[in-house]
Structure formats: structure tokens, C-alpha cells
Amino acid sequence: MDVFDAAESLDRQAIEALQLERLRETLGRVAAVPLYAERLAAANLSAASLRSLADFRRLPFTTKDDLRAAYPSRMLARPMSEMVRVHTSSGTTGTAIAIFHTRNDIAVWADLMARCMHMVGLRSSDVFQNASGYGLFTGGLGIHAGAERLGCCTIPAGAGNTHRQIQLIRDFGVTGLHIIPSYALYLAEALEHEGIDPDALGLRIALIGAEPHSEEVRRRIEAGLGVKAYNSYGLSEMNGPGVAFECVEQAGMHVWEDAFLFEVIDPESGEPVADGEIGELVMTTLMREGMPILRYRTRDLTRILPGPCACGRTHRRIDRITGRADDMLILKGVNIYPMQIEKVLMTFAEIGKNYQIVLEREGVVERIRVRAAVGAEVLKGSAGALEALRRKITAGLHDEILVTPTVELVAETEVPRAEGKARRVVDLRGQ
Ligand code: AMP
Ligand code: ZN
Numbered sequence: 001m002d003v004f005d006a007a008e009s010l011d012r013q014a015i016e017a018l019q020l021e022r023l024r025e026t027l028g029r030v031a032a033v034p035l036y037a038e039r040l041a042a043a044n045l046s047a048a049s050l051r052s053l054a055d056f057r058r059l060p061f062t063t064k065d066d067l068r069a070a071y072p073s074r075m076l077a078r079p080m081s082e083m084v085r086v087h088t089s090s091g092t093t094g095t096a097i098a099i100f101h102t103r104n105d106i107a108v109w110a111d112l113m114a115r116c117m118h119m120v121g122l123r124s125s126d127v128f129q130n131a132s133g134y135g136l137f138t139g140g141l142g143i144h145a146g147a148e149r150l151g152c153c154t155i156p157a158g159a160g161n162t163h164r165q166i167q168l169i170r171d172f173g174v175t176g177l178h179i180i181p182s183y184a185l186y187l188a189e190a191l192e193h194e195g196i197d198p199d200a201l202g203l204r205i206a207l208i209g210a211e212p213h214s215e216e217v218r219r220r221i222e223a224g225l226g227v228k229a230y231n232s233y234g235l236s237e238m239n240g241p242g243v244a245f246e247c248v249e250q251a252g253m254h255v256w257e258d259a260f261l262f263e264v265i266d267p268e269s270g271e272p273v274a275d276g277e278i279g280e281l282v283m284t285t286l287m288r289e290g291m292p293i294l295r296y297r298t299r300d301l302t303r304i305l306p307g308p309c310a311c312g313r314t315h316r317r318i319d320r321i322t323g324r325a326d327d328m329l330i331l332k333g334v335n336i337y338p339m340q341i342e343k344v345l346m347t348f349a350e351i352g353k354n355y356q357i358v359l360e361r362e363g364v365v366e367r368i369r370v371r372a373a374v375g376a377e378v379l380k381g382s383a384g385a386l387e388a389l390r391r392k393i394t395a396g397l398h399d400e401i402l403v404t405p406t407v408e409l410v411a412e413t414e415v416p417r418a419e420g421k422a423r424r425v426v427d428l429r430g431q
Helices: 012-030 034-042 064-069 103-119 138-150 162-172 181-193 215-225 338-345 376-380 383-401
Strands: 083-089 097-102 127-130 153-155 176-179 205-209 228-235 240-246 253-255 260-265 279-285 296-302 329-331 334-336 351-362 365-374 406-411 425-427
Touching (some): 012 034, 103 240, 127 162, 138 240, 215 228, 215 338, 228 253, 329 351, 365 383, 383 406
Parallel strands (some): 127 153, 127 176, 205 228
Antiparallel strands (some): 240 253
8 A cells, every 4th residue: 555645745736835835934033143134124025015936036145154153053933941862974075964843843844755765665563774874964863753754663773884784674674764875885785794585584675865876876785685766865954855756657756745845056157957957956844943944055965857757656756866966076178977977887787886096196187087886706806807808898987977087906805884874086286
């Protein structure tokens, strides 16, 4: 049975009316936040005067720098005594931002998360293991609350300790799993080493997200763990997981438009791009009380997938995240996204789960080196076979990124592995 929440199939007009109503409530709340009070005044906008979504777009974007400047708690719309949780995100650049939640915010988040899980077929009868890090990372408590809200027996396994993960899956008959894609590949490989048939393990569904990954990686995870894997997108600024999620069609992620207003803009001009065109995702919280955020520039690149989804849900879909606006590598004047490289690497069966992209400079010449981990059997093969493989990979990468990388095939242990989100790019050009 696949019942869905009535909110998931509202028609367009009803969704937009609800968004406008919730935007008005949000503008009312942010009047208590000095930064937003100033911006509303400058745009001559208030909860009472907001007539349309177009009016709302007169407000400036909120940036990560705004949130950094507000650290630790200068953007609260309610008294500190009403906050029940804080999460921080340091991103890749270091300076922390903090997001506060009231009791109601946490409940709304859990509902949204449970909706995602229900959408892909998880039910209260499922045993659910959360193999992502807990602590300040929202993939821990965020997913956990959703699974409990759905009624699953939930195992807070946390990240790492692969042997124990496998044991928990077996001992408790785990059917649903949340796991970061780079770690899922690792777990799949561990199963193979231990001679465990993934299909006999009993897992049905994996939720994978929190970091960019290609379709090829999804397919590998599905085969390696014996599951259907669904892409889960979120960011701490918008709660964390539960913002956009794939349905069983696996054709893009539905953004929960009753809880978030989203825009896709040209990162240079700030103007909206046409449906189907890649741009930067901008998001607004529609239900948050404690710390509402307006028109937040996520730096994540994606596009709206036009047209209805076969599942019948009406919330619009976005494509998998191609990368972050600040992830784009510019080498010899060519724009390259790490995901393009991953896509090519993962088409080679010989290449394992791990790789690293190194950017270097020799005098005035910039170079890109791709270090791909291959299994011990491959490294033991003849020098000729290894060289032939290296050439094939080099040619494949050249076709995709238009520059010729230096490809190195290395042992698994030579590529560092992160406990949480993978760090794939090392830029040594400034050194
Ligand atoms: P954090 O708030 O620190 O958990 O990081 C959120 C960021 O993780 C997002 O802005 C994205 O860049 C990335 N992210 C989260 N989920 C996905 C996903 N499913 N695909 C690609 N990137 C993701
Ligand atoms: Zn759908």
C-alpha cells in the first residue's frame, strides 16, 4: 500500500496559496530578527503587504556569510529559552554557522523526514539502521527522528566500525539503512571481502545522500548492498535531511514545497533560470519558528526537472546535485566538476570506491592528477594490462573534461578515507 499525505498531491495553485500564507507568517516572525527587519524595511515589505511570491523576491539573498556573522545566536526569531536544539555546520571552509530549533521545528522536521521514508516504502515494520555520524551532523539525529516518527525500530549505529555494522544488520534483521554514499561503497566492498551475499542479507532500502554522488555510484551501491537506493538531499541551514528526496521512480528529488520555497538562479546574475536549466538552488524555510531563513544561497547546483512525476506527487523535482558552485575546478580555463570525473571512473569495474583529484602547478603549467584506487588483483596484473587500463581511463576522462589528466592507479590504502563526507579534491596550486 502506498498512501501518501494529502499535502503531497496538492495542485499547483493550492501549493502556491499555502506558500504565500506561510511566507506571510514567516515574514511576521522574522520581524524580530534585526538583519531581516532591516532588509524588510529597505524593501518596503511586511507580512501584511506581501501580495505575491514575486513581491518576496524583492528581498536580498541570505548568504553563508550572513549566517557566519550571526554566529552564535543573532538570528533567532524567538527567545533562546524556546530553543530545544542547535546544530552547527562548518562546511568545507571552516567558520561555523549555528541553526537553532524550537520543539515544534524539531517535530516538523521529523514529520518531513518520515514522509520521505514512507515515500520510498519504509513502514513501521521495518528495522532501520542509521549508519551516519551523530553529533552535530544533522544526518544523525535528523534521520533518526524520522525513522522513529515512522515507527521503525531504529538503530543509532553511527558511522564507521564496518564489522559491527554488518553484525547489527544481521542480528537485528535490518531492512532499511541510511548511509553516506562513499561509506556505502566501502560497506559493499567489506561484504564482498567477507563473502557475504548482499541479497541474502535482507536489506531492502538504503537512503543515500549528504554528499554528491553519480548515478553510477548509486547503481554500485544497489548491487553491492542488495537494495534500492534513494537520493536524500538536505543541508543544515534548512534543517538537514528531509528537504528533497527521491520517490520510487528514482527520477529526481521532490522538494517539499509546503515546507520550503525554492528558486533556481543564475549564480552570477541572481536571476531565475528557466526550468530545466542548471543554476544555484536558493531556499526559504516556510515552517520554521526558531530561526527562519529567507532566500538562502545553498551554493548547490541543480535544475528543475520539468513535468509531472509518474508517482503522482505534485511537489516539483530537482535533479541530483551536480556539485557546488564553489566546487567547480577551473583548469586551463576549462570548468570541471568533480562529479564528471567520478562518473567516468565508476564506469570502470576495476576501479574501487575511492579516488582523489589533485590539482598542481609546475611553473606556469597547471595539471590535474587523478588517483584512482584499484583492487590488489588489478595491481598484481601485468604491467602491460595496467598500462592499457590507465590509458583507457585517461581517454575516457579526456572525453568528459576536455583536458588530459595524469591518471595513477594506486592501492586502496593510498587514498585517504574520511569518516564522514568524502573529501575528493586536493588543490596544491596555491602552494
Ligand atoms: P551540511 O549542512 O554540512 O550537512 O551540508 C549540506 C551540503 O551537503 C549541501 O549543501 C550539499 O552541498 C551537500 N549534500 C547534501 N545532500 C546531498 C545530496 N543528496 N547530493 C549532493 N550533495 C548533497
Ligand atoms: Zn515522484
